[in-house]
Amino acid sequence: MAARTRWGIAGYGWVARDYMAPGIAAAGGVVSAVADPSPASRARAEAAGLAAFDSVEAMLAADACDLVYVATPNDAHAAPVAACAAAGVPVLCEKPIAATVEQAEAMAAALGDTLYGTAFDQRHHPAHAAMADAIAAGDIGRPVAVRIVYACWVDPAWTPDGGEHDNWRADPVRAGGGAVIDLALHGLDLSERLLGEPLTDLSIQLQRRIHDYPVDDGGMLSGRTASGVLFQSHVAYNCAEVLPRRRLEVLGDRGLLVATDTMGQTAGGTLVRRCGQSGAEMPVAFDTATSPFAAQAAAFMAAARGEPHDFSMTRDLALMQLFDRAYTEARRWL
Numbered sequence: 001m002a003a004r005t006r007w008g009i010a011g012y013g014w015v016a017r018d019y020m021a022p023g024i025a026a027a028g029g030v031v032s033a034v035a036d037p038s039p040a041s042r043a044r045a046e047a048a049g050l051a052a053f054d055s056v057e058a059m060l061a062a063d064a065c066d067l068v069y070v071a072t073p074n075d076a077h078a079a080p081v082a083a084c085a086a087a088g089v090p091v092l093c094e095k096p097i098a099a100t101v102e103q104a105e106a107m108a109a110a111l112g113d114t115l116y117g118t119a120f121d122q123r124h125h126p127a128h129a130a131m132a133d134a135i136a137a138g139d140i141g142r143p144v145a146v147r148i149v150y151a152c153w154v155d156p157a158w159t160p161d162g163g164e165h166d167n168w169r170a171d172p173v174r175a176g177g178g179a180v181i182d183l184a185l186h187g188l189d190l191s192e193r194l195l196g197e198p199l200t201d202l203s204i205q206l207q208r209r210i211h212d213y214p215v216d217d218g219g220m221l222s223g224r225t226a227s228g229v230l231f232q233s234h235v236a237y238n239c240a241e242v243l244p245r246r247r248l249e250v251l252g253d254r255g256l257l258v259a260t261d262t263m264g265q266t267a268g269g270t271l272v273r274r275c276g277q278s279g280a281e282m283p284v285a286f287d288t289a290t291s292p293f294a295a296q297a298a299a300f301m302a303a304a305r306g307e308p309h310d311f312s313m314t315r316d317l318a319l320m321q322l323f324d325r326a327y328t329e330a331r332r333w334l
């Protein structure tokens with residue numbers, strides 16, 4: 001039997017522990033090592049039987065992994081990605097690429113030939129793959145608009161580790177912004193995945209409405225693709241968690257696809273198609289057992305084996321540049 005692909009994780013925090021590590025295991029890989037400057041995070045890794053290092057460079061020097069997944073705060077993505085590129089080790093890096101577009105551009109320049117993917121896990125969600133197939137098959141006719149609600153509640157003092165780390169998401173330097181940089185890029189990337197064409201125009205309205213922190217707690221985005229499909233997205237840190245807050249719709253001239261509770265980290269949710277003539281609603285089948293993180297891990301391991309893939313720094317950087325122009329303009333009025 002072929003040896004299982006060994007993943008090293010840079011930044012063993014919330015998303016790495018709760019979502020990516022189980023996703024790697026479900027995809028048939030194994031997490032072998034962790035690099036994290038936090039003694040508490042390293043202690044958690046060691047308790048899980050993993051080799052723990054205080055830097056990515058030390059983890060790479062020990063030849064402790066075949067691939068690296070980077071899940072550090074946004075302004076700490078660039079250094080581990082550059083270290084992987086220097087070592088020629090494929091690297092999957094959490095979204096956004098970085099806290100600023102300048103950091104993202106420097107990362108792209110440092111990559112060389114090393115395989116890089118941005119961890120837009122939602123493009124790998126089986127429901128979203130089924131939506132893309134349905135759209136490509138013409139099931140809703142000619143696409144007209146993508147409409148998204150993706151929201152949550154992020155308290156100023158929120159931390160998944162019981163107060164051990166502060167809330168870097170509310171820090172403009174470490175996060176690069178607030179709700180919008182954290183949440184909106186998922187939908188922007190998904191739109192391109194579903195339609196097969198990128199957005200060419202984007203504008204953003206921001207608010208700091210509920211929370212007392214120096215970053216946006218909500219945003220409304222609107223855009224369009226070159227062929228004229230419209231894009232709309234409301235993202236928020238100020239929406240109570242018990243309310244409906246994860247919805248993705250694609251309207252075509254012959255129908256509507258509606259995905260509920262598929263945007264996020266977990267498997268499942270629902271997907272229906274409504275007929276544009278009768279209004280009748282039909283369920284669309286998809287694999288409800290596979291999480292977007294498991295599907296993403298499988299796709300990245302296949303890419304590292306040289307199989308066809310759609311990870312692309314060129315595409316992701318172009319999206320980041322479009323996003324940054326709109327976000328920079330919007331923050332002038334915040």
Ligand SMILES: NC(=O)c1ccc[n+]([C@@H]2O[C@H](COP(=O)([O-])OP(=O)(O)OC[C@H]3O[C@@H](n4cnc5c(N)ncnc54)[C@H](O)[C@@H]3O)[C@@H](O)[C@H]2O)c1
Pocket residue numbers: 010011012013014015016035036037038041056070071072073074076079080094095096119120121160165168182264265
């Ligand atoms: N795709 C998703 O659905 C999703 C969900 C949550 C978070 N994220 C992204 O994942 C990243 C991490 O978010 P989180 O919520 O897990 O954060 P977190 O604060 O829970 O964990 C971050 C970890 O990184 C460590 N760290 C900090 N600097 C480091 C460095 N230079 N090298 C190595 N480790 C370092 C910290 O000690 C901590 O253990 C962010 O970029 C975030 O946007 C993505």
